[in-house]
Amino acid sequence: MSTLLNSSFTEPSASPALLLLGQKTDLSSERGVECTGDLPAASDPDLVERARVARAALGDRAFILGHHYQRDEVIDFADVTGDSFKLAREAAARPDAEFIIFCGVHFMAESADILTSDDQQVILPDLAAGCSMADMAAINQVEDCWDVLTDAGIADVTLPVTYMNSTAAIKAFTGRHAGTVCTSSNAEVALRWAFDQVGGVDGTGKVLFMPDQHLGRNTAMIKLGLTAEDCVVYDPRKPGGGLTTQQLQDARMILWRGHCSVHGRFSERNVTDIRAAVPGINVLVHPECKNEVVAAADFVGSTEYIITMLNNAEPGSSWAIGTELNLVRRVAAAHPDKNVHYLDSTVCFCSTMNRIDLPHLVWIMESLVAGRVTNQIVVDSDDAHWARVALDQMLALPGL
Numbered sequence: 001m002s003t004l005l006n007s008s009f010t011e012p013s014a015s016p017a018l019l020l021l022g023q024k025t026d027l028s029s030e031r032g033v034e035c036t037g038d039l040p041a042a043s044d045p046d047l048v049e050r051a052r053v054a055r056a057a058l059g060d061r062a063f064i065l066g067h068h069y070q071r072d073e074v075i076d077f078a079d080v081t082g083d084s085f086k087l088a089r090e091a092a093a094r095p096d097a098e099f100i101i102f103c104g105v106h107f108m109a110e111s112a113d114i115l116t117s118d119d120q121q122v123i124l125p126d127l128a129a130g131c132s133m134a135d136m137a138a139i140n141q142v143e144d145c146w147d148v149l150t151d152a153g154i155a156d157v158t159l160p161v162t163y164m165n166s167t168a169a170i171k172a173f174t175g176r177h178a179g180t181v182c183t184s185s186n187a188e189v190a191l192r193w194a195f196d197q198v199g200g201v202d203g204t205g206k207v208l209f210m211p212d213q214h215l216g217r218n219t220a221m222i223k224l225g226l227t228a229e230d231c232v233v234y235d236p237r238k239p240g241g242g243l244t245t246q247q248l249q250d251a252r253m254i255l256w257r258g259h260c261s262v263h264g265r266f267s268e269r270n271v272t273d274i275r276a277a278v279p280g281i282n283v284l285v286h287p288e289c290k291n292e293v294v295a296a297a298d299f300v301g302s303t304e305y306i307i308t309m310l311n312n313a314e315p316g317s318s319w320a321i322g323t324e325l326n327l328v329r330r331v332a333a334a335h336p337d338k339n340v341h342y343l344d345s346t347v348c349f350c351s352t353m354n355r356i357d358l359p360h361l362v363w364i365m366e367s368l369v370a371g372r373v374t375n376q377i378v379v380d381s382d383d384a385h386w387a388r389v390a391l392d393q394m395l396a397l398p399g400l
């Protein structure tokens, strides 16, 4: 059963599969570490006023970026909102801001650090705000994978493409091997470019796509016309990725076994159910959803695409949206003249995005006002150089 968001809102039930976060001490982990800040209480009645005062005191010294999946209480203080690609560009376009406060997750703050100058400091309000998908591809696993491709005799005809949702180390690996970063908005262009480097979509060259198997598969099959048989899934937890040399040699798309814990929960059954419940409804999903969900939907696209589709939709039209709930709730609130449903009643918020709340933002801003820089994200200079090469390659893609 779906949830109609803008006339009789029912909060979807919590998923039991929430990630355990903030329990580690490994600073290189995407899931981050426990945040030990002296946070104000969430119940502090002066919290919003404290945020206003601190924000005003920082003035132009700080620029606050808010990802679409952030809570409303955080978005209220964002200078700009957007998806990871738009926010990375916004960060790069603010050379005068001393502090970039990134209300998003760890890999986004890393990209902002890579794209901003050495004089600027990028801050993540909660160090435990990582991304479970990015955590599914560790650099040592990717290097092992490349060794497997080399042993299979195909590394020379394989180009790595990494989704924006990956660590700086994976982006650097991609830059070192002449590949490119991509986003959910430009995955088709990026994949066509990548195949062109190794003989074209109709040739025999290959792409190693990391870390989201669904975005890679959906783009290859729906946009480029490749088949399911052209795609293999490399499982980093199995010897040789769980694939034979022949399977690797026959493949065109080598998909990393990673996925988004939020989008991966939508099912084909959700689509069938909503169509039965609301005849004529438009089903609009994010390309991080599974292939069968995307194939059953009417429209597929990035968060920016989803927002644009609803902005342009006819009054009275019905929409079921399959993406993170904070965004869908805001889209529903912005369009009371349209019937907006959540595609599933049990999908949870992105638990890592949700870690950033107003107490963390107040703590970060008051610390800066007091002259203390906390939770700064700094990418190793060599990784930053090569990751920048891969990011610049993405920005140079045609049509961007």
Ligand code: SF4
Pocket (backbone or CB within 6 Å): 069, 105, 130, 131, 132, 133, 134, 165, 260, 261, 262, 263, 324, 350, 351, 352, 353
């Ligand atoms: S929604 Fe998915 S891909 Fe995005 S930050 Fe959360 S876990 Fe990562």
